[in-house]
Amino acid sequence: MSGDDRHSEEGDPAGEPIAELALLREQPRSDFGRRIRNSIQRRIAAADCLDFSLMALFETFLGYLTALLQAVDRRPSGGGKGDR
Numbered sequence: 001m002s003g004d005d006r007h008s009e010e011g012d013p014a015g016e017p018i019a020e021l022a023l024l025r026e027q028p029r030s031d032f033g034r035r036i037r038n039s040i041q042r043r044i045a046a047a048d049c050l051d052f053s054l055m056a057l058f059e060t061f062l063g064y065l066t067a068l069l070q071a072v073d074r075r076p077s078g079g080g081k082g083d084r
């Protein structure tokens with residue numbers, strides 16, 4: 001049985017349950033759009049806070065690393081005990 005034969009049969013059993021499901025459809029509440037928008041905004045705010053905190057952590061680490069490398073670079077070379 002090919003795909004075309006299945007769709008051309010009389011009394012397709014797949015058509016009736018869809019009609020029954022259409023009767024069960026409910027209208028969304030009046031604040032549905034607002035609730036979806038608030039949910040999206042909460043996720044965006046959480047992502048922004050995480051992004052800010054990670055960037056602050058990275059920049060702080062980079063600042064400390066830069067200060068450490070500058071301090072190491074300023075050390076006098078040939079630091080033997082006899083040099084004065």
